[in-house]
Amino acid sequence: MIELDRAGRSFKVRRNVVHAVRDLSFTVSAGEFVGYLGPNGAGKSTTIKMLCGILTPTSGTVRVAGLEPSRRRTTLARRIGVVFGQRTTLWWDLPLKDSFELIRHLYKVDRTAFRARLAELTDTLDLGAFLGTPVRQLSLGQRMRGDLAAALLHAPDVLVLDEPTIGLDVVSKAGIRDFLLRLNAERGTTVLLTTHDLGDIERLCRRVMLIDHGRLAFDGTLDDLMATAPGQSSLEDVVTRLYTGAGQ
């Protein structure tokens, strides 16, 4: 479902070149739920931007659902949903339901399918009480649930999440995690999750990929990841060790 083959992305910054992502190869199969970890500046957002076609790779290839994202952005938009936890894709001054209606038009979702999907998402994400509320008046947790619904209204095969639980309280986090688990288990949606919240990883992801300085530093199961640092009991300790390069 997601295939990167020696993908790279660099940026020219004045006279220097920043290699945000280098020589990155991995495959995520349909139905997987994969955590994508890395320290600040490791290249996670750059990877995500290449996956949704916002950035073109400067080397190698990226494919999502068989499409080259930067060339087939419009076609891909029907297959992929993206949530950036740090910013909303909803219309700030419009009631939530009007944002959804606009998204229906943009994605040309059939009206009957849209109604059914919205009813399901309203129920599972508990949106009913604030569908008529302007987005700017929503709490962060409500807004995030709205953003998730917006990303899923067109029933994409792949969902890419960039810090979807940032700033949420424990109850809101648990609600979103449960929702994502069910989405993956019941609908088979492929999920790639970037987060600094290791609780998200422990609760949701069987497979974890870790990127550092733009390169893949680890790809395996959560158990494999724990086994990289025998004697460390918490995921936080193991990840800290990997981020700081201890033991290299």
Ligand SMILES: Nc1ncnc2c1ncn2[C@@H]1O[C@H](COP(=O)(O)OP(=O)(O)OP(=O)(O)O)[C@@H](O)[C@H]1O
């Ligand atoms: N548009 C850009 N122009 C120049 N450099 C950039 C650009 N975008 C990203 N970079 C650089 O590429 C590197 C990777 O950035 P990226 O945002 O992908 O990291 P990240 O893993 O998402 O970090 P964080 O966890 O802090 O969000 C950083 O050194 C960053 O400064």
